[in-house]
Amino acid sequence: MRRCWQDFTDLVLPTGCGGCGTPRTALCARCRVRLTGGAPQRVRPRPEPSGLPVVHAAAPYEGPVRELVLAHKERGALGLARPLGEALAGAVGGGEGVGGAPRTIHLVPVPSSRAATRARGHDPTRRIALAAAGALRRAGRVAQVVPVLRQRRGVVDQVGLSTRERRANLDGALYVVTGGDALFSESGRVVIVDDVMTTGASLTEAARALSGAGGVKDLTAVVVAAPPDSFEMNRN
Template structure:
């Protein structure tokens, strides 16, 4: 019900830019340039956790990009799913270039805690993944969203936890839903999320995928990850 209310209020309330608050636009030109105006880059947290797949991000997590992600995720600015999906699609293309892998792209969202989704009234990552898949299909790239990951136990709020505490908090927390492993074998798997900080969530998601598919399916070599944003210092271009 809360999600429908947000959809309706988005039609009647004054529109302001999710990045800077400029009136009469959902995303102004400058904030759009910050979100998807650069080429996606490989990102690595420091320290880089064992088991992290190759991750590409569309933009540094700062200023307008941070504001847009928070407006969509925490304040229910659902209209921002489309531009965020466009940015995520660019990161997916970098993570899985055309001609790599067999079958369609399979976008697997990293799930949020059920209580967090309930409190927000929508699943932000899944919404962005669907928008990204639509963007990729319109560009001629076969693509599906497979929300096959789910939490098998409760986890603590990640906010305020350091890298080690996050890894401990998430270890063994995810699993693939029944029948999901068969679906994963049908294409090129890309884990997707809104933000990578320490990489703990992506490590656990990749572990759950490998555990579900087993040694008979060469999933590990094909799994990569794409996110909308990551901390500026994690971008490889900033290390040269």
């Protein structure tokens, strides 16, 4: 009930823009453009882990975009789930090839740990995945959230860990629930979703777990944001 009330008040009585603090709006026009106004780009971390699928991001993880992600994830600004989901839906579109018939899109969120979900009071990645599915459906696509990944063992918070430590922390940590592969249509796209990509360790582990599922054939990943230097357009 508390979260439902907070979600409502974020939308109806916003105290300030989650990106820049502009009063009386949850998301100002300028920050919305920073979040959703650019063309999604393919991103690659440095170094790129073996097994990382093709990843597209909606925006660089800096400035107002970083603040919006953190406001939703850590500060309970639940009203931001919809615009973050719209950004994620744009990244899904950026990862599609040209031509061919539209296919069912299966969005698979990277799961938060139970401890993190309890501490935050919500699962931010699953929330924005649901919002992204809604945005895709409003655009005439067939999309569904398929939360089939689970943590096999406990993992520590990734913040502050090195690239090597992140990989060790997540190696073998995820699995697909029994019967989960049956939820994917044979002709559909399976898209791993997360709010932010840093080293790519979470997406790589999710891809490893999903690749072992018989129903997964076309596997990519999308995130709302990624470090600016991971965007291909910024590379020489």
